[in-house]
Amino acid sequence: MSQKQDAGDSLYRKDPKVYPRDVQGRFARLRTLAVLVLLGLYYILPWIDFNGHQSVLFDLPARKFYIFSLTFWPQDFIFLALMLIIAGLSLFFVTAVAGRLWCGYACPQTVWTEVFLWIERLVEGDRPKRIKLDASPWNVNKVLRKTTKQILWISFALWTGFTFVGFFTPIRELGHSVMTLQTGAWETFWLLFYSFATYGNAGILREQVCKYMCPYARFQSAMFDKDTLVIAYDEARGEPRGGRRKTDDPAEKGLGDCIGCTLCVQVCPTGIDIREGLQIECIACAACIDVCDQVMDKMDYKRGLISYTTEHKLSGAKSQVLRPRIFVYLVLLLVLITGVLWSVNNRVLLRADLLRDRNALYRELPGDLVENVYTLKLINMDFKAHNYKIEVVDNKDYVLFVSPELQLESEEVGNFILRVQAPASAGRGSQKIDVRLTTLEEPIIERIVSTRFLLPFK
Amino acid sequence: MEHPVNRRWSMRQRDWAVVLWIAFLAAAAGSFVLFGLVNPLDMFGQWVDEYDIGVRLAYGLVFAFLYLLCLLASALTMFMVRTGPARGHVRGKGGRAIPKVKDPSRSNPDLDGENWQ
Structure with missing residues (x-):
């Protein structure tokens, strides 16, 4: 680290910019699917009409929330509170069973960052090209690429902000007032604010949000135990690591199965080395599993040097899916969901x-x-x-x-x-x-x- | 005879004391502002007419609600700050070193040819 960076007493170490490498594989496909489904719902739902009104509309001035065939009035506030509790409990349940599944596949931060990364890759190329471009002096190529990327990012962010406001103001009317530049003060504010938040979080801050700002990342470990699914590197199998030819016998060279290619580090969106053990920064996106499996295939080794596993399994003990805490979360969740469904269904209109x-x-x-x-x-x-x-x-x-x-x-x-x-x-x-x-x-x-x-x- | 001295509070005790006290002040300020603008009876009169809760209970309930909200914010702030990176993090103390990366095919010639570059 340079002298200049050391100066000052900022709380945070200046980490180098992370350039996540593109990755293909089972889990990357799963994430792409999650992105398409979740963002598809987000961008398309407000445009679909249901029973003569927008399918999902939180009409604040009229104090009515429309969710498909249901209309929630201020007196139904209890349902909203219960639904939030259900969402929280589901998060606890999923975390206890499968670790940070939410972070890796469904969190808006992950989902929008993924799209911003796609745009970045499309314009600037994959990791090595991006590093080279950032290091190169400003020239026509760099200006063109950076400008194109920014234009695409900003357009996408604005569209996101527009859709967000479209959940609160009927989106067709909103579209019309945006086209004629007649949006109200609050609409303009929220449109720009949400666009800015999207751009800032998914384009600029990215992994910093997960590392420094996200409360869930801090307290999710409270829901972990030795049977929770985590992404881990099999140290016993991998070490000592080292480069080799495919034809070499690792045992003869005194090496484990890790060939030290550092691809797991290069694909990591938070810039950590999973081989150092379970870390709070890991958002369990499984990019390292995908890339390591590819390398293992290439080397004709068994897959799974980095894998979804549990601490118990790694230490050779038996892993249990059904544990008391899982039961507790599950029972609470089922009771609440049944209760809410029943009472929504039996609401007197x-x-x-x-x-x-x-x-x-x-x-x-x-x-x-x-x-x-x-x-x-x-x-x-x-x-x-x-x-x-x-x-x-x-x-x-x-x-x-x-x-x-x-x-x-x-x-x-x-x-x-x-x-x-x-x-x-x-x-x-x-x-x-x-x-x-x-x-x-x-x-x-x-x-x-x-x-x-x-x-x-x- | 030795003069009795109070035991010093632990860091966690101090944290909680500060959280409780500051949230109280914030909730008090919030109640002042809110009730400067709104008549408490207007807030409840509409929907819970059959239980005429009276002004004092209305003040109390709103203050309790604001206090709870401020407590939540303060406690979460405390938690985030306390569990954040340690002091000296900026100078590379504590935490792990930044992982080193290299060209995958440098010491593994068989990885060459793939689109690793």
Whole structure:
């Protein structure tokens, strides 16, 4: 390290820039598939319509979240919280079973970095060419390549930011306002901010995010045990490492199976040497497995010098997939998922709130009748318009009058005045009544709300 | 007779004390600002009318929520800083050396010809 780099007291060592080498193989194909599926969903979903609205839309101004056939209202916030807990638990479960599977294949950081790397490779070539280009003086070729790369990166980042905002503002309208340069202040801000974040994280920071910024990377080791799947180098088989010809007998030369080609280091997106043992920087992308297997094939050695394995397996012990913690995570996860699915499925698509009129307790009417007045707030959470019938459960004494008429368009919120009359002989003081609301249309949606009906004490 | 001296706190105890205290201050400031702008009864009155929670409980609940949120942020910050690279990392102390790489085919002539370059 140069004198100049040593100066200063920055917290972090200036690591050399990582130029990950392109790699092909089983796990690289799996990652490509993950990238295509996940980013495909991200970029295409907002353009697909469902039931007359955008398939996934978080409509913040209207406070409604649309996810395919489901609409979540602010009152359904509990589902959102539960879904986040499910996501967290799934992460714990997957981590306990298979290590950092999330980091290697599904994390947005990995997925977008992969795309930015594809663009970089397309324009500047693979690792050696990129190193050479960066080291070379500025000339026409370098300017052209760097500019092309930046233009592609920025366009892709802007498209990403646009799509992101498209999950919150109907994307077709957004597209139109972007084309005519009429986006609102917040839309513009988030579009640019998310584009900038994509560009910065996937284009510039890359492995630094995983190494220094990601909290999951720090605490995932708490979920690890000796039976968790990790990527490891089989030291007993590989060492001592050294160069050789294919025809050489390693035993004769006193060598292990590692030929010291350093390809595992060159493909590593975080720039570590997996042969040094399990490291916190390893995001378990398995690029080193792919490339090492290729080298082993080339040398006619057995594959798997670097492989997905467990600490127990490496030490010769038996590895167990089913362990107490796996059971605990799994049971919790299943209970939560079943609970959420059940309650989402059995959600009553009508919400009703009955608020007593605060101005008067009750009103005495001619004919020995007593009247209470309520405000009835109804939310029709269904996709269809409905007419409703209202009655007091199991009590014919009470007569109800509602104005205006009890009908709501799909997803409409309505306020009504409800007057309830009962003979003074119905009781003394406060009476609990259950008010039932039912749709006139099939299938019947029913909701019962309880309230108090006040009568004189005389 | 020796004058009694309090035992020094361990680093972890100090961390937690700071986290608890700073989160408390931040939550207090947050509550001031929030309730300067919003009437607590407006926040709850709409949906939980049947339980009239009253002003004090509303203040308390919001403060507790903000405190929890600030605690979470502080504790996570503490964790990230404490588990981060050690001091002197910049001068190459602690941590591993930067791995060396070389041309794969230099000492392994059989790897030549592939697109390793």
